[in-house]
């Protein structure tokens with residue numbers, strides 16, 4: 001049996017390594033167009049800013065793949081023939097498979113804006129984007145970033161670090177306000193402005209302007225403003241990458257449609273990670289999970305499914321995400337900003353605007369946390385939510401969750417005062 005894993009991101013390689021454990025004799029090939037070896041995508045900004053070298057972002061030594069008998073092929077898949085069970089490749093000969101995992105990740109959204117394909121206009125996803133950006137910054141002084149999400153703010157920081165003046169266009173009335181509760185969102189607005197980054201709220205891109213030679217010379221916004229720039233970063237969200245699936249007959253929706261064992265509509269073909277859309281019978285709304293740790297989780301599960309050893313269905317698990325808004329570290333756990341019936345919120349913010357904590361709870365116990373400018377222990381936070389720990393117990397034991405005891409001691413009294421007065 002030959003299993004081909006299309007994509008060497010976190011989902012693909014996690015699946016490959018787990019499958020090797022479960023099926024020691026199986027021939028397994030990992031195929032990727034972007035790079036031969038798996039690397040850590042969230043570290044992209046640190047490569048650009050010179051904090052890490054590309055080779056430092058590879059979580060495994062290059063020798064691991066040979067030792068584990070995982071064949072690596074670097075090529076782009078241009079088509080999947082499900083009848084002949086064969087992949088067409090951009091450069092190499094077609095590759096036959098008996099079993100296939102599609103783990104093609106995401107791709108930055110483009111909404112058909114005039115000028116979106118001009119030179120200097122790009123998204124930020126992979127190593128190729130990094131090369132394009134490195135070339136563009138050489139002739140740029142100003143940049144406009146379209147979209148106020150996690151990748152947009154990283155791109156803003158990257159460009160600012162090389163002396164480029166940055167303006168962000170944010171569709172919502174405050175940064176990432178469709179995800180963050182208002183207080184956190186306002187805090188990030190402030191952080192952006194404090195860093196000297198321009199922020200246009202309730203503003204969208206109308207068109208990228210051509211300099212007459214096929215390069216971006218600026219943007220026009222929906223507010224009618226023209227902003228001169230040589231780089232336009234398109235970071236208005238991402239969508240599952242379905243580029244290899246056209247004409248394959250594999251059912252797709254927003255992503256590659258899979259059941260709760262991560263099987264696609266075609267027998268022997270699976271999907272996992274950012275590209276997978278899990279059909280959800282109960283709520284009627286399918287699930288797409290597009291973060292690192294869910295890619296890992298799905299990768300582990302899909303390997304069991306592919307080995308015929310999955311004992312139950314894929315569980316989406318407790319929501320967790322972490323990121324950095326310039327100097328503000330951010331973590332979110334469980335249900336925050338979801339308007340769960342009966343939920344109440346406690347929110348503390350330090351007067352410096354550099355630290356905040358939100359606790360979301362119901363009568364049954366805590367259901368979510370947002371932390372800004374402080375780091376919490378994943379295991380403690382997760383346990384408190386899964387156990388529906390009563391609010392009083394959480395408040396009495398806040399120190400347990402903190403990574404930095406010093407931070408906690410400094411702010412404990414202020415935090416407690418704020419929470420007690422709100423209760």
Ligand SMILES: Cc1cc2nc3c(=O)[nH]c(=O)nc-3n(C[C@H](O)[C@H](O)[C@H](O)COP(=O)(O)OP(=O)(O)OC[C@H]3O[C@@H](n4cnc5c(N)ncnc54)[C@H](O)[C@@H]3O)c2cc1C
Pocket residue numbers: 006007008009010011012031032033034035041042043044045075076077078103104105106124125126151154241243244272273274275290291292293295321322323
């Ligand atoms: C700049 C940036 C910062 C991020 N920061 C965070 C963070 O802090 N925390 C977090 O949780 N998440 C973060 N993410 C998101 C996280 O990186 C993704 O959720 C994760 O990488 C998804 O893993 P994946 O394996 O599903 O897909 P990907 O990592 O996208 O890998 C997809 C693979 O498929 C291959 N591929 C696709 N199409 C083809 C084809 N046609 N032919 C051949 N190969 C193909 C690609 O070469 C690639 O190897 C960040 C993403 C970016 C871009």
